[in-house]
Every structure is written in C-alpha cells, then in structure tokens.
Amino acid sequence: MSLPAPTADNRAVVTGASSGIGTALAEELASRGYSLILIARRGDLLAELGQRLTERYGITAEVRAVDLSNREQRAPLAQELASRNIAILCNNAGVATFGPLAKLDLAFERDIMELNAVAVHDLSLAVMPGMIERRAGGILITGSAAGNMPIPNNATYAASKAFTNSFSESLRGELKEYGVHVTLLAPGPVRTDNPDQEEVGTKIPEFIWVTAPHTAKITIDALARNKMRVVPGLISKGMSLAGQFGPRSLTSVVVGAAYKKMGN
Incomplete structure (x- = not known):
C-alpha cells in the first residue's frame, strides 16, 4: 500500500510547524500537493507559513495555534483530528533541555514530557481509527538518536524520545x-532557523549537522515506503548505532559529558 494521494478533502498535519524540521516537512508535503493543518504555539508564524505555501503550491493551509503541552488545549484538537480525513500525521513538535535535572525548571520538564511523549500518543490515537477504517494513512513520529541511550544532563528529553522511538516502531x-x-525519524543534530538553537549550535562541530530540507525530503520518502526508521546523516547513524549497540555504561558517560558542556 502507498500513502493516500492528496485530495481536496484530506489533510496532512504537521505539529511544530512554525520552525525547523516542522517547517521543512510542511513545505515538502505542500510541494507534493497535500493541503495542510499546521500546528504550533506561534500562530503568527503559522499564518505566514500557510500563506507562503498556499501561494507557492496552490494548496489549502489551515492554522491551529495550540500549545500541545497543555492538555486542555490539546483535547479539542485531538477531537477535531479524529473527525477529519487525515492522510498524514507528522508528530514533530518537541523541546530539549540540557543540564542536571535537579537544577532545571521542574515544571517545564513536566511540560516537555507532555509535549514530547503524551501529545504524540494522544494525536496518534486520534487519527488511527480513521486511517484503519480507510485502510490508508501515514504517521510520522520525530524521535531522536538521543532516545537510544541514557544521557545524563539531557534526562527528560532522552527519556521522552525513548518513548517515541519505541512507540513508533511498535505501532508500525x-x-x-x-x-x-x-x-x-530519529535524527541527530539538524541545522534549522530556530533561534533557540544558536547557543547550542556553537558547541557542536559544523560537519555533524544535516539540513532541515534534506531531512524532510528523505523522511517523507521513507514514510511513503513504510520504512521503519530514517536516520539522516552519517554522524547521526553512528550515534544511533552507538546508542543501540554500545555498552550503556560507557555511552552514557561519554555523551553525558558532552551534553553537560551544552548545558553550561
């Protein structure tokens, strides 16, 4: 089976669409003819993106300004998606923090778990019955190479991505x-236009990064083939293999030390 062809009625959904990989995924899907539902907190950026994609590709772009870490805001969105003809769901929204957990904002760390893990579960469950009934659809989940290993100084993010990695491959x-x-999608560092990335970006060598448009293209291609996992970039593939097959007592120390520098 292939992915549903784009129609006037169906939609591709992209969460975290206001920047980074999410913006690139939205553009890639629009270039293939899919009309969109764009979701993120920043409605002004979504509106600008929707207008640009509509003018460039002639698609319809609906905007939903929703904080997916907030259950009260998320519930009506999940209900809407359950009632719509969703061809593709890109569960992409996510946030990372760096540093010792005890020194971070613990309320924000709980929000990260809601956003990175619980929201992914909620929205996937919302669209799943309709896709099963139509016997067609695609669910893309942005996990991370970080979800393959324990990472001190990145504990909440790594744990939340361990959930998304396992959930995605189990659901498949x-x-x-x-x-x-x-x-x-289990990437390592992906170069984006997100200003939150600037400080961390200076602490990671340039050759490690891959671009968001390249990541989006190979990811949607992989979804069309129903590939289990896509890991963009040679360095990311190395990180993924090390996390999956390396001794965890060693990889957690090495990677945790690197993430400590990013936290500093």
Whole structure:
C-alpha cells in the first residue's frame, strides 16, 4: 500500500510547524500537493507559513495555534483530528533541555514530557481509527538518536524520545496489516532557523549537522515506503548505532559529558 494521494478533502498535519524540521516537512508535503493543518504555539508564524505555501503550491493551509503541552488545549484538537480525513500525521513538535535535572525548571520538564511523549500518543490515537477504517494513512513520529541511550544532563528529553522511538516502531508492526504506514525519524543534530538553537549550535562541530530540507525530503520518502526508521546523516547513524549497540555504561558517560558542556 502507498500513502493516500492528496485530495481536496484530506489533510496532512504537521505539529511544530512554525520552525525547523516542522517547517521543512510542511513545505515538502505542500510541494507534493497535500493541503495542510499546521500546528504550533506561534500562530503568527503559522499564518505566514500557510500563506507562503498556499501561494507557492496552490494548496489549502489551515492554522491551529495550540500549545500541545497543555492538555486542555490539546483535547479539542485531538477531537477535531479524529473527525477529519487525515492522510498524514507528522508528530514533530518537541523541546530539549540540557543540564542536571535537579537544577532545571521542574515544571517545564513536566511540560516537555507532555509535549514530547503524551501529545504524540494522544494525536496518534486520534487519527488511527480513521486511517484503519480507510485502510490508508501515514504517521510520522520525530524521535531522536538521543532516545537510544541514557544521557545524563539531557534526562527528560532522552527519556521522552525513548518513548517515541519505541512507540513508533511498535505501532508500525500493529498497523501494517491495515495499510497504514508508520515511520520514525530519529535524527541527530539538524541545522534549522530556530533561534533557540544558536547557543547550542556553537558547541557542536559544523560537519555533524544535516539540513532541515534534506531531512524532510528523505523522511517523507521513507514514510511513503513504510520504512521503519530514517536516520539522516552519517554522524547521526553512528550515534544511533552507538546508542543501540554500545555498552550503556560507557555511552552514557561519554555523551553525558558532552551534553553537560551544552548545558553550561
């Protein structure tokens, strides 16, 4: 089975669409003819993106300014998606923090778990029954190479991405018989226009980064083929393999030390 073709009625949903990989995924899907539902907190940026994609590709772009870490805001969105013809759901929104957990804003760390893990679960469950009924659809989940290993000084993010990585690959096995594709995007560092990335970006060598447009293209291609996992970039592939097969007592120390520098 292939992904549903774009129609006037169906939509591709992208969370975290206001910047970075989310913006690149939205543009990639629009270039393939999909009309969109764009979701993020910053409605002004979504409106600008929606207008640009509509003018460039002739698609329809709906905007939903929602804080996905907030359950009260998320619930009506999940209800709407459950009632719509969703061809593709890109569960992309996510946030990372760096440093010892005890020294971070603990309320914000709880919000990260809601955003990175619980919201992914909620929205996937919302669209899943419709996709099963239509026997077609695609769910993309942005996990991370960080979800393959314990990472001191990145504890909440790594744990939340461990959930998304496992959830995505488990769900794929369950939905395959219904013709529903599920693909995990597990990137390492991806260069984006997100200003929050600037300080961290100076502490990571330039050759490690891959671009957001390249990541978006190979990811949607992988979803179309129902590939289990896509890991963009050679360095990211090395990080992924080290996290999956390296001794965790060693990898957690090495990577944790590097993340401590980013926290500082």
